[in-house]
Amino acid sequence: MTSVLNDSPFVRACRGQDVPHTPVWFMRQAGRSLPEYRKIREGIGMLESCRRPELVTEITLQPVRRHGVDAAVLYSDIVVPIAAAGVDLDIVPGTGPVVADPIRTEKDLDRLRPITADDVSFVAESVRLLVGELGATPLIGFAGAPFTLASYLIEGGPSRTYTKTKAMMYGEPGLWHALLTRLSGITLAFLRTQIEAGVSTVQLFDSWAGALSEADYREYVLPHSREVLAGLSATGVPRIHFGVGTAVLLKAMGEAGADVVGVDWRTPLDQATQLIGPRRAVQGNLDPAVLFASWDVVEREARRVLDQGRAAPGHIFNLGHGVLPDTDPAMLTRLVELVHKVSAR
Numbered sequence: 001m002t003s004v005l006n007d008s009p010f011v012r013a014c015r016g017q018d019v020p021h022t023p024v025w026f027m028r029q030a031g032r033s034l035p036e037y038r039k040i041r042e043g044i045g046m047l048e049s050c051r052r053p054e055l056v057t058e059i060t061l062q063p064v065r066r067h068g069v070d071a072a073v074l075y076s077d078i079v080v081p082i083a084a085a086g087v088d089l090d091i092v093p094g095t096g097p098v099v100a101d102p103i104r105t106e107k108d109l110d111r112l113r114p115i116t117a118d119d120v121s122f123v124a125e126s127v128r129l130l131v132g133e134l135g136a137t138p139l140i141g142f143a144g145a146p147f148t149l150a151s152y153l154i155e156g157g158p159s160r161t162y163t164k165t166k167a168m169m170y171g172e173p174g175l176w177h178a179l180l181t182r183l184s185g186i187t188l189a190f191l192r193t194q195i196e197a198g199v200s201t202v203q204l205f206d207s208w209a210g211a212l213s214e215a216d217y218r219e220y221v222l223p224h225s226r227e228v229l230a231g232l233s234a235t236g237v238p239r240i241h242f243g244v245g246t247a248v249l250l251k252a253m254g255e256a257g258a259d260v261v262g263v264d265w266r267t268p269l270d271q272a273t274q275l276i277g278p279r280r281a282v283q284g285n286l287d288p289a290v291l292f293a294s295w296d297v298v299e300r301e302a303r304r305v306l307d308q309g310r311a312a313p314g315h316i317f318n319l320g321h322g323v324l325p326d327t328d329p330a331m332l333t334r335l336v337e338l339v340h341k342v343s344a345r
Ligand SMILES: Cc1c2[nH]c(c1CCC(=O)O)Cc1[nH]c(c(CCC(=O)O)c1C)Cc1[nH]c(c(CCC(=O)O)c1C)Cc1[nH]c(c(C)c1CCC(=O)O)C2
Pocket: 026, 027, 028, 029, 030, 031, 032, 046, 073, 074, 075, 076, 077, 078, 079, 091, 092, 093, 094, 095, 096, 097, 142, 205, 207, 322
């Protein structure tokens, strides 16, 4: 595939190369903050919407048109490949993924078969349509990392304490590693399908890894995330790795092998760079809640993020986590303009 868009500011920043301005996009830029999204999704379930390439294309393009961001992010969800692998699940509005029959035993692993490109052909079709529409704007593909996916499969839904997840991790390490090995395979196949169809970059979301200590992360999670990221290295497509609440994990997450480490708002980017090391770019990290304050505050905080981002070899401006549903989209448009203006070289 030749559509990596190596000269775009976004891909250049991922590689730590010089850029005309700091590129900016937002996690969850497509979604409920946009009235045009709420309208087009009326009466269509979340998973169903992910399986319709024309709809995926339109929803992915909405924030690109509206905000002028430097990258599009494929409209999909981290549980899409898990559903394709045979797990009965749904995405419940206001809650998130809910698994009908959670995976807790050796026998339950049978319900999680490997996936082939055919199982997610609608994703490849969506990527091809999008690459055709986007022109010079890169498309980011993504997947959930093995730990975050495992947490939904074992808990049966979102969790605050991850008690069942950790019970398996500590109590049945053999089963734990078998489950995460299976999930690595599924994630890798899902990301390869997106890369072959033409995405310019991929992001591996380990959103809930911040629930772990560094020692446990290294023992139970890092080897599996590393397997996924290493499995993509031959493609040459830049890899972003992101989690929330990862202040103590940033060094280890950097070692997992991504080109870019995403940082939440709790760790200043200059401090994050010290932990991650000088060879990797960073992405982040304005607190999404700051967008509910006045514009002066947003501007001050965005300038601080840009200043602190200069410590890294490459910086991609983003929020520290996803856009919150009640965010005023006009704030996001104005923020993109500000980032471009302030960072122009
Ligand atoms: C943990 C996680 C999930 N999904 C995802 C993650 C990792 C990112 C993160 O940490 O936020 C990833 C994801 N999910 C979605 C995207 C689309 C691309 C984008 O960022 O614009 C991405 C990148 C669409 C979505 N995924 C979901 C929505 C909202 C549902 C809707 O609009 O009906 C969207 C636009 C549903 C979902 N799916 C999930 C959650 C927690 C929710 C929210 C539940 C809710 O508050 O309703 C699981």
